[in-house]
Amino acid sequence: MTELLKILLEQLLIPEIAVAIRAHYNATGKMPTDQQVMDALALDADAILAKGKAWQDAHPPKP
Amino acid sequence: MRNSGTRVFLILFALLAMEAALMVACPPPVSLKTPEGKAAFAADQLLIRVGELQDAAIAANGTIDPDTKSPVLSEATTRRIVQVSMIIATTLNPPKDKDGKIMPLPTGWQVMVTTAWTNLKVTLHPDEVKKLSVYIASIDVLIGALAPATGGVQ
Numbered sequence: 725m726t727e728l729l730k731i732l733l734e735q736l737l738i739p740e741i742a743v744a745i746r747a748h749y750n751a752t753g754k755m756p757t758d759q760q761v762m763d764a765l766a767l768d769a770d771a772i773l774a775k776g777k778a779w780q781d782a783h784p785p786k787p
Numbered sequence: 788m789r790n791s792g793t794r795v796f797l798i799l800f801a802l803l804a805m806e807a808a809l810m811v812a813c814p815p816p817v818s819l820k821t822p823e824g825k826a827a828f829a830a831d832q833l834l835i836r837v838g839e840l841q842d843a844a845i846a847a848n849g850t851i852d853p854d855t856k857s858p859v860l861s862e863a864t865t866r867r868i869v870q871v872s873m874i875i876a877t878t879l880n881p882p883k884d885k886d887g888k889i890m891p892l893p894t895g896w897q898v899m900v901t902t903a904w905t906n907l908k909v910t911l912h913p914d915e916v917k918k919l920s921v922y923i924a925s926i927d928v929l930i931g932a933l934a935p936a937t938g939g940v941q
Contacts, residue, residue, distance in 0.1 A: 757818060765831040768834045772872055780869060
């Protein structure tokens, strides 16, 4: 019985809930669009470059 | 015996590492429709982990191990990690058009990132790899997953 419940949860209920959550976020615009992901990529890249540059400036190579 | 500052650092380090391990290889959201969007998502997941590695290396370099009286991670190793993180960030920084709109990544970024990462790993000492093993493993997984996530290495 427990196994059956587990299978039902894993195979039916959880995927259904996941689809419903995704549909909700899609409908409310909370899932990222392709352009938003590309914008986030640019921001994350800039943040790494800024942190790296700050560390390099604070730790110049020793001659 | 380790002082409380080092202990707190090591606990935070372990928590961040666990978080990094759990978040690895997250599938792209269903809202992404184009191969370029899915590629950007895969690239961003990788970039987030690279940023965590850079942060961890910088934090470890700024922490003195009371037993050895030297930084947990040497300055030379931190410098290599920062340099490669910046190379990867530059590679994954999407181009902008003349109006400033972010454009898709150019083809070939997977090969460039994989080469930079492989070159970094061969220069790391096994002891350093051990200190950063979870971060390195999570990046390894994401680099290994690049081809299926983006519909094939471009």
